[in-house]
Amino acid sequence: MPAPAPAVELRGVGKTFRTGAEPLTVLEPLDLTLAPGSVTALVGPSGCGKSTLLRIVAGLEEPDEGGVVGIGGDDPLTVRRRGELAIAFQDPSLLPWRTAASNVALASKLAGRPVDVTRVRELLAMVGLAGFEDARPAELSGGMRQRAAIARCLITEPRLLLLDEPFGAVDELTRRRLNIELPPLWSGATTTTLLVTHSVPEAVLLADRVLVMSPRPGSIVADLDVDIPRPRRMEHLHTRRFGALVDEIGVLLGVDQFIGGQD
């Protein structure tokens, strides 16, 4: 039996911005293959091109070199049009004139699928927004908006979920709660996740595999497996293994990055 196609396969992807006076190389050409159902975290200093890499996978940015060979063995554009790929940004980017429910339903529409109202309500309840279906984004807290954005990602049951600092703009306590509550909703055999984050503990808590990137121009300098059993819980934050992994990545990034937080 042939091995299943990789969930994502990038070959020789590089990016250089030529808008300024001097060309700015953001990404050195790199290869990347993600196994189906895996959760991978990209960590690295600010400006190392990790978000650019994510945007290239999402089809939001064109690489100068190389390209996305396939997503689950299929053509990337086809996958996107079917709604089998979803991305959550640091900014929840909900449309302010739509209610929480209709923001979630929008993803179904964009994927060309019928809107399943019952499923929308279910999903909102699962992310902890039961009773807020008809609230507009302005009436929700930052954490609640991010929950709605995650629900919007999940409504199409994507094969590939991309998370770009999804909890970067919420306070530390909310961030911890979201980190524990939300991942079980998508971590399963059918969804592959690629996560970009500044926070090393967050990366270790969520991922099976952590890729450490160098400062600009970005390249992958380390590839670590996270051998902490699932489901992950708050207690794991205080285990020796967790601390050791966080330390190891911290050393790879340099001490100032180890402190983590925002740029």
Next chain:
Amino acid sequence: MRGLRVALGWALVIGLWEWLGRTLLAGTHLIGVPSGIVVKIVENAELYGRALWFTTREAGLGYLYGNLAAVLLALVVVLLPGLERMVLRLALVVYCLPLVALGPLLRLVYGFGDGPQITLAALAVFYLTLVPLLVGLRALPRSWLDLTATYGRGRWTTFVVVRARAALPYLMAGLQATVPAAFLGALVGEFTGAERGLGVLSILAMRSLDTDGLWGLMLLSALVSLAGYLVVAGVARRVTPEQPSVLLAPPSSGRARAGWGRRLRAVAAVVLTAAMVVGAWYGLFALLGLDPYFAKRPHDVWAWLVTSPDAAANLGELLGAAGETAAVALPGYFAGLAMGVVLAAAFTLSEPVRRALTPVAVALRCVPIIAIAPLLVGALGRGAFGTAVVVAIMTFFPTLVSCLYGLRQLPGQVADVFATYATPSTTVLTLGRLPAMAPAFFAAARIAAPTAVLAATVAEWLATGTGLGNMMAVAAATSRYTSLWATVVVVTLIALVA
């Protein structure tokens, strides 16, 4: 209690006005007195009512067509972004056309009726809706656009799902701002030759020194325009509760950085625009089959200005008139800008001043200020001073409104930093608010330039007998159509360059 105080205040103002008009200023034709105005309106209720209906109808139809054109043009630009710069340049050329000269020319095209007034109203409207609408269609967070792009959807879906709705508050702002502009267009059309309407009656009143009648007519057009503005504002509040975040972004002409490539491209763009204007000129006239006797083509104008035996004299006459206009319009324009800034600053420094004058400023934004041109000319005489005042007032109000907006652009946290050091409000003004206001001020100065030209030419047409406005009036009256067209070209160029 508060209502009583306001009512008392109004009674005081009106009483003072009446007293001034009857004693100190009696016989000067400077101001109408309230009682006289009311009597005039009641006496002539039928005549004024009919005129009001005509003018409102013209303004309404022009408003409809102009805004429709703006929306369609914005759609084209959004779906074909490559066309944007060209469309905006042509739109600016059209906006800078001197309405005063177009009035009589359109009259020849349309014959009798209200065609010219409607067209002028539409022309006065469409650019003012187009610019904020385009800002609204583009001023979006990138992540909203990423949302549709992630699912591999194209421009059309992005437009339907995101842009159209996001631009709605901007469209509404445009629709509000253009209510008085539509009245302005219709009134200019009536000033420059129509059979009926408020503009016609106010010219008659101006000529017969009927000051009360003039004030009454002005009041009526202001009230109707204000009512229209309030109706649109009410609809806007219903449709979109949110306010547009950036209103006064000037149409970007690209930051000019020195460099031959850029300069060359800028020159090429100007040449291309000129070529398109000339082409459209020929094409449109041929299409409409206009009589070359009055519908002069570009080569006629070129001959009149450059190649004919009288070209030098013609050019001299034109430049002389332009000089006369500039001598009046420039001081008025700068005085208007300065007054706008100073008053806006006074608003932010003094709470009582702000509270007293804000309703006035708001009211004046919804009123077609051109309606007071005959009034000022009547009051201040036919000299250059009256014209300069008209220009200054026409420049002043838009400047005040956008400067007030600009002064509020100081971010709240920066204001808090100043407050932490107990900075006096004058220092906050000079170090924080005025610099924050600069972009809005320059945007206003640019938008006010064509308005100033319009104001100067209207006042000259109506009264002074000098300058480009008068030259256009004389040319129209004596059927010197080539001279009229040449003036149109020159005035458009002046308004464009200014």
